[in-house]
Amino acid sequence: MNDQESIDLAAMLCSRLCHDMLSPVGALNNGLELLAMEDDPEMRKSVIALLEQSARTSTNKLKFFRLAFGAAGGFGDRVDVAEPKALVEALVSDRDKVEVHWAIEAANLAKPAVKVLLNFAQIANDALVRGGSLDIGAEVRDGNCELVVRATGTKIAFDDTIGKALDGSLDRADLSSRTAAAHMIHLLAAQSGGGIQYARTDETLVLGAILPEAEGLIG
Numbered sequence: 001m002n003d004q005e006s007i008d009l010a011a012m013l014c015s016r017l018c019h020d021m022l023s024p025v026g027a028l029n030n031g032l033e034l035l036a037m038e039d040d041p042e043m044r045k046s047v048i049a050l051l052e053q054s055a056r057t058s059t060n061k062l063k064f065f066r067l068a069f070g071a072a073g074g075f076g077d078r079v080d081v082a083e084p085k086a087l088v089e090a091l092v093s094d095r096d097k098v099e100v101h102w103a104i105e106a107a108n109l110a111k112p113a114v115k116v117l118l119n120f121a122q123i124a125n126d127a128l129v130r131g132g133s134l135d136i137g138a139e140v141r142d143g144n145c146e147l148v149v150r151a152t153g154t155k156i157a158f159d160d161t162i163g164k165a166l167d168g169s170l171d172r173a174d175l176s177s178r179t180a181a182a183h184m185i186h187l188l189a190a191q192s193g194g195g196i197q198y199a200r201t202d203e204t205l206v207l208g209a210i211l212p213e214a215e216g217l218i219g
Helices: 001-036 039-069 082-091 112-125 162-167 182-192
Strands: 078-080 098-104 109-111 134-142 144-152 195-200 203-210
Touching: 001 039, 001 162, 001 182, 039 082, 039 112, 078 082, 078 112, 082 098, 082 112, 109 112, 112 134, 112 144, 112 182, 112 203, 162 182, 182 195, 182 203
Parallel strands: 098 134
Antiparallel strands: 078 109, 134 144, 144 203, 195 203
16 A cells, blocks of 8 residues: 555544544534523433433444544454443444354454454444344454454445455455445555455445464564
């Protein structure tokens, strides 16, 4: 990747973050405006509850993006599995029709694996437009970390350009805020000597990756 491509990718990741943060931050702004105009105690109580919910959503999204996209300097080379679990659970917490099931026995994962796992979870969650289930698994064996995220629902919405970003066949003109995260984890996997695969049907999307566990391969 040359300097211009790196700049384009960073810009698109920032666009994705801003897009996802716009709704909860906008709700905070609207709530503060209502609070300034409202005198009724019960109405003020309702507005404050709305502000608290929007603040939690904003915080959860920032924590998610910090580890999924950023350097996440507060973490070491390996991340306790409880951290990505909490971030994914928070990601889907406002969706009553999405259930998450976990199959991870390892106590911790390398940071690149966590980044891939979180981005897989976000792609799969976005695909469940009518709800469904997310099955998330990881296994460390034979010097590799094997990751799989499966989305199952009555309708899967998955843009073909995201698939191309995952397998490395994306045209530069198709790099956008929608495809940037998938492109980033493709590059991360390729840099570490690993790979990403995906398969989809009308009701299922499966995302998989194999990443070497070698030390020093930190995203």
